[in-house]
Amino acid sequence: MPADIIQTSASTSSKSADALIEIDGVGKTFTGQDGENIIALEDTDLKIGRGEFLSIVGPSGCGKSTLLNLVAGLLETTRGEIRIDGEQVNGPYTDLGFAFQSDLLLDWRTVLRNVLLQCDMRGMDSKQHTGRARKLLKSVGLEGFEDKRPFELSGGMRQRVALCRALLLDPPMLLMDEPFGALDALTREQMQSDLLDMWQETQKTVLFITHSISEAVYLSDRIVVMSARPGKVREIIDVDIDRPRDLSVRDSAEFGAIVHRVRLLFQEMGVIH
Amino acid sequence: MAEKEAKKLSLWSANARGWHVDAFWMFLSLVIVLVLWEALVAVFGFPAHLLPRPLAVVYSVIDHWGTIVENAGDTTVAVMLGYVLAVVFAVPIAILIVISPQVERLLYPPLVATQSIPKIALAPLFIVWFGFGLETKVAVTFLICFFPIVVDTIVGLRSIDPSLIQLARSMGAPSSRVFLKLRLPGALPSMFGGLKVASALAVVGALTGEYIASDSGLGYILLSASGEMNTALLFGVLIVLSVLAMIFFYAIELLEKLLIPWHVSQRSHAQ
Ligand SMILES: Nc1ncnc2c1ncn2[C@@H]1O[C@H](COP(=O)(O)OP(=O)(O)OP(=O)(O)O)[C@@H](O)[C@H]1O
Ligand SMILES: [Mg+2]
Numbered sequence: 001m002p003a004d005i006i007q008t009s010a011s012t013s014s015k016s017a018d019a020l021i022e023i024d025g026v027g028k029t030f031t032g033q034d035g036e037n038i039i040a041l042e043d044t045d046l047k048i049g050r051g052e053f054l055s056i057v058g059p060s061g062c063g064k065s066t067l068l069n070l071v072a073g074l075l076e077t078t079r080g081e082i083r084i085d086g087e088q089v090n091g092p093y094t095d096l097g098f099a100f101q102s103d104l105l106l107d108w109r110t111v112l113r114n115v116l117l118q119c120d121m122r123g124m125d126s127k128q129h130t131g132r133a134r135k136l137l138k139s140v141g142l143e144g145f146e147d148k149r150p151f152e153l154s155g156g157m158r159q160r161v162a163l164c165r166a167l168l169l170d171p172p173m174l175l176m177d178e179p180f181g182a183l184d185a186l187t188r189e190q191m192q193s194d195l196l197d198m199w200q201e202t203q204k205t206v207l208f209i210t211h212s213i214s215e216a217v218y219l220s221d222r223i224v225v226m227s228a229r230p231g232k233v234r235e236i237i238d239v240d241i242d243r244p245r246d247l248s249v250r251d252s253a254e255f256g257a258i259v260h261r262v263r264l265l266f267q268e269m270g271v272i273h
Numbered sequence: 274m275a276e277k278e279a280k281k282l283s284l285w286s287a288n289a290r291g292w293h294v295d296a297f298w299m300f301l302s303l304v305i306v307l308v309l310w311e312a313l314v315a316v317f318g319f320p321a322h323l324l325p326r327p328l329a330v331v332y333s334v335i336d337h338w339g340t341i342v343e344n345a346g347d348t349t350v351a352v353m354l355g356y357v358l359a360v361v362f363a364v365p366i367a368i369l370i371v372i373s374p375q376v377e378r379l380l381y382p383p384l385v386a387t388q389s390i391p392k393i394a395l396a397p398l399f400i401v402w403f404g405f406g407l408e409t410k411v412a413v414t415f416l417i418c419f420f421p422i423v424v425d426t427i428v429g430l431r432s433i434d435p436s437l438i439q440l441a442r443s444m445g446a447p448s449s450r451v452f453l454k455l456r457l458p459g460a461l462p463s464m465f466g467g468l469k470v471a472s473a474l475a476v477v478g479a480l481t482g483e484y485i486a487s488d489s490g491l492g493y494i495l496l497s498a499s500g501e502m503n504t505a506l507l508f509g510v511l512i513v514l515s516v517l518a519m520i521f522f523y524a525i526e527l528l529e530k531l532l533i534p535w536h537v538s539q540r541s542h543a544q
């Protein structure tokens with residue numbers, strides 16, 4: 001086997017060649033309340049490269065959250081296996097940061113202590129991480145809010161705190177389940193570019209679920225479009241837009257073309273009429 | 274540290290301001306009630322055994338002060354014992370029901386079943402079991418307080434956001450930690466709902482016990498005053514009783530303010 005062939009095939013997509021997450025023939029079936037089988041996910045193969053920003057879009061109920069929970073080891077696969085860093089996921093995989101649509105801040109903790117929840121849940125000494133927590137809060141413009149309670153913050157600020165909590169221990173990967181879904185349009189755009197800046201700087205692997213096609217295009221290296229019932233990967237779309245990106249790329253023709261392509265896929269699936 | 278002190282101070286002064294305003298309105302409504310009462314008696318000339326004048330009530334309370342204090346003490350003991358016992362049993366049972374489906378299946382149906390029996394209907398049974406006096410009062414109080422505490426604690430413990438559990442597990446938290454640091458604090462507001470309802474019911478329970486099976490306590494005084502047509506004393510004891518019940522209720526509320534100052538219900542009313 002000539003070595004140069006392997007070389008070229010590897011260099012065509014350098015990121016996915018060095019896969020951090022490998023989803024291999026994964027299926028997930030739930031048992032419903034009446035004992036019936038609910039196939040949430042079927043025959044899913046996906047490789048997510050180290051440092052890649054990958055978005056997942058798809059109709060409601062197509063198994064996006066399920067997939068994320070499988071990767072995090074919070075659910076067991078019914079078929080197939082998932083490997084992170086080459087090792088099979090078996091039980092909760094904790095070397096990651098998780099963010100949800102709801103910020104899940106605890107009312108009884110201050111902003112700082114909410115970020116430090118990360119330590120408390122792991123049984124780590126939170127004192128050692130106070131400095132980094134403060135630094136993170138400062139980096140998202142929340143300096144001076146450390147001792148405030150979550151209810152004193154706006155929705156966008158709360159989601160920033162949640163992001164700081166996910167980033168506290170500098171995990172190599174982030175799982176985000178519609179993290180900006182509950183924000184107003186302007187705050188959302190701001191959060192997107194903040195997230196992009198952070199990603200650009202730290203080169204974390206991000207698995208990002210969203211319902212917004214333009215959000216997916218703006219942020220991602222690749223977009224996985226899923227179809228529903230049973231949940232499956234319908235198509236994977238490369239987003240070849242130069243980085244670093246700023247909000248102006250949204251007005252470019254290539255951006256519009258990719259958005260259009262994803263929308264067509266949704267139309268074909270009958271999600272949009 | 275200094276910041277913490279300052280916060281505490283501002284908390285207290287805010288409370289104090291609230292109390293002044295509350296006290297003013299309470300005083301005003303009291304004055305209005307008294308004036309109306311006096312006017313009613315003067316205009317319609319009700320006989321004293323139906324509606325005594327306010328002043329007669331005051332005199333009656335003063336005359337019987339020793340007896341009232343002593344019997345109020347008995348009632349308070351019954352209320353506190355029954356209430357504390359109810360808390361001590363209800364909270365752990367609620368916790369067990371929430372963490373173990375087996376315990377839930379085992380305990381929940383009989384709990385609901387006993388709840389559907391009117392507590393007063395059980396009183397004669399308690400007399401047989403516990404005899405005449407404190408034990409029966411405590412038993413009735415216990416039973417009447419127990420259920421609301423169990424139910425609201427269960428509701429509180431169950432109302433945790435499933436995503437929060439997911440988040441905690443992704444941080445590697447064992448379920449004991451999830452319970453102590455997330456479930457339990459999150460359940461406190463609902464739990465206090467139950468504790469407050471139960472604090473009002475506790476007085477009802479103790480009085481019920483005193484009506485049927487006691488020769489002491491404010492309930493007993495009420496019965497005997499009624500027998501003697503001593504309406505002034507009746508009114509006096511009723512007022513003392515409601516003051517007692519209010520103190521008890523506000524004590525629980527104060528505890529709530531101290532334990533969950535972060536909850537929506539505890540934030541400034543002005544907003
Ligand atoms: N614990 C569960 N028990 C039974 N069925 C489940 C469970 N979790 C998910 N499902 C089902 O699996 C399917 C996929 O759910 P999932 O939450 O992954 O969808 P989703 O793509 O994240 O949807 P959305 O966009 O609305 O968040 C749905 O049909 C759902 O009802
Ligand atoms: Mg979802």
